[in-house]
Amino acid sequence: MTSKSKLKVSIGILLLLLFLLFPFLTDMKNIISIPNEMITFQSDEPMSIPNLGSDYTVTSDNNNIVAEDSKIYPNEVGESTLVYKKANFPVKKVNVSVLSDKKVIPGGQSVGVQLHTLGVLVVGHHLIHNEGDTISPGEEANIHVGDVILEMDGNKIKQLEDVKPIVKKAGENKENISVKLKRGKEIVNTKLEPTLNKKENNYQIGLYIRDSATGIGTISFYDEDSGKYGALGHVISDSDTKKPLEIHNGKIVRSTVTSIEKGNQGIPGEKQAKFSMKDKQLGSITKNSPFGIFGKLNPELLGENHQKSMPIGLSHEVEKGPAHILTVVEGEKVEKFDVEIINSIPQKTPATKGMVIKITDERLLEKTGGIVQGMSGSPIIQNDKLVGAVTHVFVNDPTSGYGVHIEWMLDEAGINIYNQEKEAS
Known part of the structure; x- marks a missing residue:
């Protein structure tokens, strides 16, 4: 048999095998x-x-x-x-x-938020002029922007008012202050020498510090069984350092949306709202995480006409296609607006960007231009299930943005939907 004939036979056998194996x-x-x-x-x-x-x-x-x-x-x-x-x-x-079945009440209510930091947050340095010298004691002590001051001379620092008497005493006694800092996950100790600002006649440390932050957001869900809630769908960061705030505690109060600054390409819009932290506290804030803020809620905040409890949808159940969100664009009225889920990623582990959504409701587009600041946390509902919450807007396309799957927000709130299943296994 010639080599050409052998090649033809080999090809024939190969094709026969492929034909026989194709179904397999x-x-x-x-x-x-x-x-x-x-x-x-x-x-x-x-x-x-x-x-x-x-x-x-x-x-x-x-x-x-x-x-x-x-x-x-x-x-x-x-x-x-x-x-x-x-x-x-x-x-x-x-x-x-x-x-086991899990139902929660979807939110949509606009709330005023106040967070108190763990310690006081360093947000900047400033110079002190004294007898020809210009220095920042805090900078010389290697205290960084973003550091959290936990203790000064062994005294726990919980608010701005705790700092002033310690600085004054150390300055008058010509002493250094022992400072305990939290820098990321690291604890740092340093010495700080107050300097007299003769013009203002007080001792200063050359640091800008902050102990709280305020803003507005939207409630995502309320769990009647535990009294827990989740809101925002993303972490609250300091406006200057851009770093997540480590919180000591916080509270939420009722807020009223007064106007909307529409979003345009490259410029995110914003809800303008009226609230006062002197108003009745309707919820606590015990956690500030990449998935939102969490704590206990007084159901009074939900109002008399709040949504009924509904089942949750897990990430693998979310489909591309129509859905709606609940949010406030005027006053305190929670309204339903149409959106489309463009993409959703089934997730086995927590992740913040699980969905891409697009606003399709003409009335909402006319009112806001799309997703605006303050809308974060608005619940996303599909097929009569709460499936997630709005998190971030696309700056270059304010009609679209990200959503987080609701199961991860529930998990962050300490509501473990898998608990009974785990016990059974």
Whole structure:
């Protein structure tokens, strides 16, 4: 046989093998595409599962779920294993978690926010003029912008008023001040020598410091079972240092939206709101994280006509397509506005940017130009489930922005929707 004939035979055999293996390779591709894990809630509608054809059967190892007609029916809370078989031979196993039902009240209310920092935050240096010298004692002591002053001479510093008497005493006694700082995750100790500002006739340390921050935001959810809430959907950072505020405590009060500064390309818009921190406190702030602010809420803030509690939707349940948000654009009235979910990423671990949304409601676009500051935290609802909250606007396209999946906000609030499932396993 010539080499040419051998080549033809080899090609023929190869083509025959590909023909025979093609169905198997297609099956393998479909099998690999089936997820290894599925999660659903006990009261959810049946969940569709991949159908590999009439040659395959799907069974469950217990009564927590029932597999039938390319769907699984949640039955009892707990863990199950779904098994795909061909000719009674297992080809794929899928872990299925049935979670106990979880409902929360979606928010949308506008709130005034005040945070008190852990210690006092250094936001800048300033120079002190004294007998021809111009110095900043704080800068010379290697105190950085963004540092948090925790203690001075062994005294805990909780607010601005705690600093002045310590500086005055040390200055009059010509003594240095021992300063304990928090710099990121590091604790730093240094010595600080107050300097007399003769023009103002007081001792100063050459630092600009701050102990609180205020602003407005939107409530995302309220959990009736625990009294906990979540808002904003993103961390609150200091306006000067741009670093996240480490908080000691905080509070929220009712706020009234008075006007809207519309957003344009390159310039984010903003809600203007009226509130007073002297008003009745309607909620505490115990946590400031990348997923928002969290604490306990007085349900009085929700008002008489608040939304009813609704199921939550996990990240893998969010679909591209129509949805709506709840927010305030005038006064204290919570209204519904249409949006479209452009993209959503199923997430197994917490992440802040899980969705991309676009405002499609003509009335909201006319009023705000899209997503504006103060709208952060507005709940996102799809298929009668609370699925997330608005977080950031795209500066170059104010009609669009990011959303965070609601399961991560609940987790940050200390509401563990997986807890019962974990105990069952």
